[in-house]
Amino acid sequence: MSDADMTIDPSDIDDSLISLNARKVIRRLNEAGYQAYLVGGGVRDLLLGLTPKDFDVATDALPDEVLELFRNSRAIGKRFKIVHVRFGREIIEVATFRAAAEPEQADSGLILSDNEYGTLKEDVERRDFTVNALYYDPEANVLHDEVGGLADLKARRLRLLGDPEARYREDPVRMLRAIRFAAKLDFDFDPETEQPIRRLAHLIQEIPPARLFEETLKLFMNGSGVECFERFREYELFDWMFPAARQCAEDPESLRIMELALASTDRRINAEKSVTPAFVFAAFLWPPFVDEKATLVANGMPSSDASHEAANSVVADQQSVISIPKRFTGMMRDIWQLQFRLPNRAGKRAAALAAHRRFRAAYDFLIIREDAGEDLDGLGQWWTDYQDASGEKQKDMANSLQTGGRGGGAGRRGGRGRGRGGGRGGGNKADGNRADGNRADGNSLGLNIDGNSADGNTLGGNSAGGNGGGQNRRRRKRGKRKPKEKPAGPPISGNV
Structure with missing residues (x-):
């Protein structure tokens, strides 16, 4: 036993928290004549009385030698070649001691490749923080500490090697x-x-x-x-x-949205509930998305197109820094676009929106916006009550918003309702009716919409592509018989 080795008091580490599979890996490596230790965050957490999420093993066995010992293993990585030993759903990561020799570096000092193998002492020097440079042999109950990591751990001090x-x-x-x-x-x-x-x-x-x-x-x-x-x-x-959100983070309301999204995510994680990073990314990038959309609309772009363009621009800029997978950027876009659709909930739209696969995430995001101080005219409470209501009560709530042909909600409102049956949703021209950017959000209501910017083609289930389109054709026929007579009302095309 070297000067850096110390026997651990049994009370310092709860033996039951150590993975049996990690023990198997260490035992087999030892039996084959190799050194092997638990290392890194797992040891740190054990000494803090926490349950490690995973276990890493450091050894003097080369990757190919580890692969020979474990049939249930495979090598991964280019920069650091390591071996994953799989036991069902659990993976024990096995890494060979790394050398202190100079690796290949860029001019800035960034390591480009690093596959030099070395000794335990050299491996210690390559660790990042002292509290992560503790090596524990659970078979012998010995802790190897060459850098004062245990003292830093007890002092709750983070020190870089x-x-x-x-x-x-x-x-x-x-x-x-x-x-x-x-x-x-x-x-x-x-x-x-x-x-x-x-x-x-x-x-x-x-x-x-x-x-x-x-x-x-x-x-x-x-x-x-x-x-x-x-x-x-x-x-x-x-x-x-997050360069696009740099300035927005100085705005109290925008900052609060980011903090509340993270707080919600923290609560779900700590309650062992499912989470998605798309929700956090959507919160971080919501302020620049809103700003970009507002700029485009101010320059004359239709709201639906502006939503699409703003989302594309903000996501593309962020992708150059952080490569967010499409499955998450797609959800971010849905969350953003639904913020403008949720105000337009009259008639059958409410049920269709509630059935949207991203409704729950969008609703949670809406509540966060309100909690951050944004005035949405009670929209969050309306949707909360709607979800708590029975089926008939939900219909009554949604239908009551059609009175006078108004679509209701906190979106930008136009003038009086047009057409029959509230076909234009109270004149909501853009932010609500077309904000999802799909230019045919009526499709989400199960309607046969051709993809024109006919977002307002239903309100209470009246199809502009059906009833409205038929009215337009009848007007054209009447116009042929009486050329000088103007149509009774504007066509219900949904175009803005």
Whole structure:
């Protein structure tokens, strides 16, 4: 046993929290003559009395040697070649000790490739934070600590190994990890670890967008998103990861929307409920989306087109920094567009909107907007009451909004209703009726809409493509018989 090794008091680690499969991996590596330890966040969490989410193993066995020992394994990674040993749904990650030799680097100091293998001592020096550089042998109940990690853990102090600036330049993700660990564990920064972060925040631009997406999930989908966000902004990292929202985050209402979305996500995670990163991304980018749409509308673009264009622009700009998968950007767009459709809930529209696959997320987002201080004329409460009501009561609530041909809601309102049966929804020309950007949102009501900007073709189920279109044809026939007589009313085309 070296000077860095110490026997752990049985009361320091709850043995029952250690994965049996992780023990199997270590035992088999030991039996084959290799060193093997639990390492990283799993050991840190065990010493803090927390249940680790996963277990990593460090060994002097090379990847190919690990693969030979475990038939249920496969090698992954290009930059760091590691082995995943699978036991059903559980994966034990096995990494070979890495050398302290200089890896291939870019001019900025960013590591490009790093597959040099080394000793346990060298591997310790390559770890990022002292509290993550603790190696534990559960078979011998021995903790290996060469860097004072246990003392830092007891002091609840986050300290980066080596020269902080050089380490951040090697891998700028370490700045994000520093924020995440400090927030999640409620640790204080070691002063030398903290000092360079603001000055080097721009290095975030050098992280590949796909990798940055994964790191963003770790930051905001870990149950401590609000605290991460506060520190994220404090150290000016938010500006580089969400440049479109940089200025908006200074607006109290916009900032509150972001915070409330994260708080909602934190509650769901901590209650072990399902969450989606699309909700958080939608909150972060909602202010620039609204601003961009308003600019386009002010320049004469129809609201529906402006919604599409603004969403495309904001998402594309963000994708250049963080590569958000399409399955999430699609949900973001739905959440945004439904904000403009939810006010237009008269007649059968309410039921159709409530049946939309993204309704619940859009409703939650609507409530967050109201809680942040946005005046939506009681729209959130209306939808809350609607969901709590019986089927007949829901119909009564929706039908009552048709009185006088008005579509109701908090969207932009036009003048008096046009056509028959409230066909134009009280003159709501854009923000509600056409805001989903599909230019045919009547299709969501089960109507046969041809895709023209005929969003207002139904209100209370009266189809402009049917009844309205028929009225237009009858007017044209009457016009042939009496050329000088004007039509009785404007055509119900839904065009704006």
